[in-house]
Amino acid sequence: LLELQVSEAERIVTTIEKMRMLLRNVQTDQQRIDLCEVIAGARLYLRNLLRNNGVLIEASGLEQPQWLLGDAAQLQIAVINLIRNAAEALSDSEVDHPRIHLSLERHQEEASGSAWLELRVADNGPGFSDLQLEQLPLVSTKPRGSGVGLFVVHTAAQIHGGTLELGCGSTLGGAEVLLRLPALACEQRA
Numbered sequence: 001l002l003e004l005q006v007s008e009a010e011r012i013v014t015t016i017e018k019m020r021m022l023l024r025n026v027q028t029d030q031q032r033i034d035l036c037e038v039i040a041g042a043r044l045y046l047r048n049l050l051r052n053n054g055v056l057i058e059a060s061g062l063e064q065p066q067w068l069l070g071d072a073a074q075l076q077i078a079v080i081n082l083i084r085n086a087a088e089a090l091s092d093s094e095v096d097h098p099r100i101h102l103s104l105e106r107h108q109e110e111a112s113g114s115a116w117l118e119l120r121v122a123d124n125g126p127g128f129s130d131l132q133l134e135q136l137p138l139v140s141t142k143p144r145g146s147g148v149g150l151f152v153v154h155t156a157a158q159i160h161g162g163t164l165e166l167g168c169g170s171t172l173g174g175a176e177v178l179l180r181l182p183a184l185a186c187e188q189r190a
Contacts, residue, residue, distance in 0.1 A: 030160075032184065033072045034065040035104065035117055041072075042079035043102075049084065053091045054098060057083075061104035066117050067184040070160050075181075078156035079119070081149040082177055086123040089175060099124045101171050106183055115183035116162075122171035153179065 039062060043050075050057060083100060090098035103120045150166070157164040162181035169176025 030069045030071055032067055033070050035068055036062045036066055038072055038075045039079055039102065039104065041076050042083060045080055046083050049087055053087050055087045055090055056099045057102065058099060059102045066104060066106055068117060068181055069184065074156050074159065078153040078179065081153050082121045082179065085149055086121055086175065089125045090123055093126045095125050099172060113185060115185060117181050117183045119179040120176060122169045122176040123174040124172040125174035127168040127174045128166060
């Protein structure tokens with residue numbers, strides 16, 4: 001039991017340090033990682049929150065590894081924030097049958113050879129207002145929010161050479177967030 005507590009304490013310290021680096025916009029060592037594994041870890045971390053709020057997660061595009069250069073811990077913190085924000089927005093607005101859809105797609109530009117991974121997080125909640133979209137990611141859309149969550153995701157995207165887009169989506173009718181990150185080329189994925 002003591003070993004388990006020490007292990008958990010070390011994990012928490014590592015997470016806090018990664019958060020500090022994200023907030024300071026510090027570049028970290030980037031390694032070849034599978035974004036699908038990062039997303040799976042985020043879902044596992046949030047399973048109790050999702051279950052307690054009755055949120056159904058639907059997913060597509062997570063069946064095959066999708067490789068990129070990055071810091072797995074920073075990206076997992078970003079994905080956790082995106083899913084948590086959606087779950088809390090659904091809970092706060094008391095949506096019947098709350099759902100979050102995660103989709104991951106790879107896009108390849110033939111001319112340049114560059115490739116992108118696009119993680120879309122959509123929910124069936126009330127979505128963002130026009131004013132919130134103008135102010136995000138620097139303010140909170142939740143009554144008890146601090147505004148740090150989307151800022152952390154935005155910073156992680158920038159550190160990894162990607163972008164974060166916020167809007168109202170057609171997938172489920174609520175908020176939709178798109179995290180776009182550079183992918184490894186086909187020959188680097190194997």
